[in-house]
Amino acid sequence: MAAHNSNRLSALFIKKITEPGKYGDGYGLYLVVAKSGAKRWEQRITINGKRHDLGLGSTSLISLEEVREIAIRNKRMTKNGENPLKEKRAQQAKDKSLKEIALIVHKMNAKTYKNEKYAAQWLSSLENHVFPKIGQKSVSSINSADILSVLSPIWVDKPDTAKKIKQRLSQIMTWAKAEGYHSSDNPVDLATLALPKVSAQGRHHEALPYQEAPELIKQLYESQIKPSTRLALAFLLLTATRQSETLGARWDEIDLEKQCWVIPKERMKASLEHKVPLSKQALAVLLEAGERYGSQGLVFPNPDTGKRLSDNTLRLSLQKRLKLKTTTHGLRSTFKDWVSETTRYDNETSEMALAHIVSNKVEAAYRRGNLYEKRVSLMNDWANFLYRREEKVIRLVEGHNR
Secondary structure, three states: EEEOOOOOOOOHHHHOOOOOOOEEEEEEEEEEEOOOOOOEEEEEEEEEHHHHHHHEEEEOOHHHHHHHHHHHHHHHHHHHHOOOOOOOOHHHHHHHHHHHHHHHHHHOOOHHHOOOOHHHHHHHHHHOOOOOHHHHOHHHHHHHHHHHHHHHHOOOHHHHHHHHHHHHHHHHHHHHHHHOOOOOOOHHHHHHHOEEEEEOHHHHOOOOOHHHHHHHHHHHHHOOHHHHHHHHHHHHHOOOOOOOHHEEEEEHHEEEOOOOEEOOHHOOOOOOOOEOOOHHHHHHHHHHHHHHHEEEEEOOOOOOOOEEEEEHHHHHHHHHHHOOOOHHHHHHHHHHHHHHHHHHOOOOHHHHHOOOOOOHHHHHHHHHHHHOOOOOOOOHHHHHOOOOOOOOOOOOOOOOOO
């Protein structure tokens, strides 16, 4: 590698030089030309009697005038007993990417997440929507325009997902500022002001009119949907539970003798154990599932892998196969509408059936068992309503797709 003995470099020399080597400028500053043709700045300094070569960056990013100022400052620091190498390393530690900060926040909060599934969803939402766009940007440079680039494409079409990502980005940027990685105001706040308002109606899960719910049971029986999916949909409708609760149902949660299903608090949105009464129709679905897939582990497994059915399976079956606009969550609204419009059950009973958070007084009554008995009656009436047109169709897939 060639050496250059001139005391000063020039912008023209830096531009034209192609021969690999180190070219000095003073104050220990060198232009280093690699065999590949890449050019970078390097400064030789002595700290505590030891010689160090301190990288100062590429010539394409730092001009000759700028790097000379840095070199002079570093020389003064060493003269005063300070360590520019330590300062550089501290700055590099501060200059982390958004993805690096997100992973730190995720790990730091791991013990606060209600279950492993939520922890995985927290990170996967960022991997799908955030990291591909701005994950590699230095967190110190993240601004409201970056946040908008993530949220704008999904703000109207996927409002629930967008809201969760916004909250997670806000949490990440708040931590970054508290730790000194970001000096400005939280860019998520300003970006939110620039986003259009999404009506509450647009965010609701579309419900199936309760009058059409019995027809849905009939369609499930007559369709070509895979038995595991058909059974899971029927069970979800009969129990008015959430999709995650149904798809995650396990046989050790089911008590066939007592005709109840006890969902552990770890799988519940409100982090409270939920006891679900099982009608004879729901029991028939369970017996069918047990005959097909065994009575251990998941109640409604993917028959090909034995693992949990994917979250999209039920939605696609409703919307693509059965041509319905509703979602699995919308079916819970169907149940609620049926209760309020056609029965005399009070609101507290239906809210408890849906495992919504209610007052402490109602919760205490539930714990005593008063509302559970009411819910046994409620879920039996609901099942009888659903099967009123198909009394003989208790086994949804009798002789079908075996």
